[in-house]
Amino acid sequence: MSYGKAALLFVGAHAVLLATAAIAAGTIPAPSTPSVSLPRLSRDGGGAIRLGTLRGRPAIVNFWASWCVPCRAELASLERLAASRSDRLTVIAASVDEDPQIGRAAFGKAYPHLRLAFASLNAVELYGALGMPYSVVFDSRGREVKRVTRAIDWGGADGAQILASANRTSD
Known part of the structure; x- marks a missing residue:
C-alpha cells in the first residue's frame, strides 16, 4: 500500500471515530449548510413562529412529545434554565x-418560562431527528450551532458547554 492510500485510510478512519463519538455523546455540530429548513413552528393559539424574530439572543428549540418520558424530564430542566436566563435566552418547547x-x-x-409551540413529527424527522427529545441551539444571529439528539440536564456540564458555544458564535 502506498503512503497516500495509507494516509487517506487514516483520515477516513479518524473521521468515522469523531462522528461516532459525537453521536455517542448525543451532540452533533450543526451542519454547515442544512439541507432542510427548521420545521414550521406554530404558536399556541395560532400563527407561525419565525426564527428571524428570535435574533438578538441565543435560542433553543426543543422538540418533545407527551408520550416521551425523557422529554418530560428534559422540559423541567429547560424550565429551570429559561427561568435563570429569561433575559438572555429564548427556549421554545415544540410539541x-x-x-x-x-x-x-x-x-x-408547569413551564411558564418556556414558549409552547407545535411542529409536525414528520417534518422534525426530515430535519434529522431519529427520536425524541431533539433540540436545536441557535446563536443570537439565528445561526444553528448545535443539535442535541438526546435528553440532557441543561443546568449541568453538557448544557453549559452547549450554551457556551452558542454564546461564542454570537460575537
Whole structure:
C-alpha cells in the first residue's frame, strides 16, 4: 500500500471515530449548510413562529412529545434554565404530538418560562431527528450551532458547554 492510500485510510478512519463519538455523546455540530429548513413552528393559539424574530439572543428549540418520558424530564430542566436566563435566552418547547390538545394538556402551566409551540413529527424527522427529545441551539444571529439528539440536564456540564458555544458564535 502506498503512503497516500495509507494516509487517506487514516483520515477516513479518524473521521468515522469523531462522528461516532459525537453521536455517542448525543451532540452533533450543526451542519454547515442544512439541507432542510427548521420545521414550521406554530404558536399556541395560532400563527407561525419565525426564527428571524428570535435574533438578538441565543435560542433553543426543543422538540418533545407527551408520550416521551425523557422529554418530560428534559422540559423541567429547560424550565429551570429559561427561568435563570429569561433575559438572555429564548427556549421554545415544540410539541410533536399529533393532536395539539394532547401536547397542550401535557405542557399545562408547569413551564411558564418556556414558549409552547407545535411542529409536525414528520417534518422534525426530515430535519434529522431519529427520536425524541431533539433540540436545536441557535446563536443570537439565528445561526444553528448545535443539535442535541438526546435528553440532557441543561443546568449541568453538557448544557453549559452547549450554551457556551452558542454564546461564542454570537460575537
